[in-house]
Amino acid sequence: MTRAAHMRAAVLAGPRRLDLVEVARPEPGPGEVLVRLEGCGVCGSNLVPWQGREWFRYPFPPGAPGHEGWGRVAALGPGAAGFADGDRVALLSGAAFAEYDVAPADRLVRIPAAVAGPFPGEALGCAANVLRRSAIRAGDRVALVGAGFLGLVTLRLAVLAGARVVALSRRESALALARRYGAAETLATGADRDADVARATALAGGLLDVVIEAVGSQAALDLASALVREGGRLVVAGYHQDGPRTVDMGLWNWRGIDVVNAHERDPRVQRDGIFAAAGAVAEGRLDPSPLYTAFPLARAGAALEAMEARPDGFVKAVLTT
Structure with a gap:
């Protein structure tokens, strides 16, 4: 899969300020996988740094604090195994408000072929x-x-x-x-x-x-x-x-x-949860699609505004690349 040397990423530059910038694309290190992101869910916890608190230091790293990303494997780092180029995956990472992100191979979950559309696996x-x-x-x-x-x-x-x-x-x-x-x-x-x-x-x-x-x-x-x-x-x-x-x-x-x-911090258990949710969606027992409102990456700020205001009928924002 060909990929550019740069990518677009949202940068949280200050309270209520998200800039779309071009930065160097990350490269996967040992045991890591590079994912070409299709999108990332916007979590309620993202509101706090966006709104601003005195303990945060801005700007955030490019793509942070996006942690609900999904996409396709673009490259494997040395020693990474279990995935191939093009596999559709959800990943446990922290900079997924971007076009690419990296994560250790053991923090990826393959998305079943029967699952189409947005899949914010971590959520x-x-x-x-x-x-x-x-x-x-x-x-x-x-x-x-x-x-x-x-x-x-x-x-x-x-x-x-x-x-x-x-x-x-x-x-x-x-x-x-x-x-x-x-x-x-x-x-x-x-x-x-x-x-x-x-x-x-x-x-x-x-x-x-x-x-x-x-x-x-x-x-x-x-x-x-x-x-x-x-x-x-x-x-x-x-x-x-x-x-x-x-x-x-x-x-x-x-x-x-x-x-x-009920908050789980063990990545192994988080992956187990994604597996369970993916199975329920693939089997047609769970359909989360009515809960999503999609925004392009360039409108990440508008997605967070919607998360804060929660207009009638809105449940969850997902950013798409």
């Missing part, structure tokens, strides 16, 4: 690992608090596992997708947590076996905590990186609940 794998860590079983009564991308994909996987899911969200468009993905009940939440708890438990027939918090806010964590039955599980899947949280330890203690951090 889909996260949902598969949330399900795994949730230990959801057939017949479990599950509440999902927050119906964004992670929540909706996890919801679908939970339904496939045989759970009865109640989805809670402030957004009606998100609840419509939750119903499409198999939610047994949906509930539009408001400002009164106690009222939301009363309505959710009425729909579910009581407190829930497993509650997945997939928002990343104090209010969502409080609501999710209140929905867990005695001896049940609270699964924290939301991205809580904007400050400390408080918890109702008295409630957690009294009900004897298990609290599960």
Whole structure:
């Protein structure tokens, strides 16, 4: 596969400033694979550096912080094995807001031939690992608090596992997708947590076996905590990186609940999650395509603006090259 010596990449030059620049194309080192990217998902965690915090140092390296890339193998570094030029892959990397990125061979997953269109594997794998860590079983009564991308994909996987899911969200468009993905009940939440708890438990027939918090806010964590039955599980899947949280330890203690951090940091397990998600998509059991809104790489800033504003019907941005 021929490739140019340079590439385009988005550079986060400062808060709310993404520049498209031409830089040298990376070369794969020992055990690494160069991937010609087709695209990269935009993660909610990308919003924080884009918005700006005092602890960040700008500019970011070209392509950072894109970590949900997919594309085709362009070259193998010395000693890299298991892939061939042209293989379509998802990769665990950190600079995929660009036309090329590199990753160790053991951080790539081959995308099945049956999977067409965007495949932000890292994000889909996260949902598969949330399900795994949730230990959801057939017949479990599950509440999902927050119906964004992670929540909706996890919801679908939970339904496939045989759970009865109640989805809670402030957004009606998100609840419509939750119903499409198999939610047994949906509930539009408001400002009164106690009222939301009363309505959710009425729909579910009581407190829930497993509650997945997939928002990343104090209010969502409080609501999710209140929905867990005695001896049940609270699964924290939301991205809580904007400050400390408080918890109702008295409630957690009294009900004897298990609290599960569903964020996975082991690359081997992250790959396993991507494999699981790819299989579900290839087999037609999971269709994430309605959740994507595509933006060209040159409009990376607009993609992040959409992620922040979340207009009606929007779930997840993907950048395409």
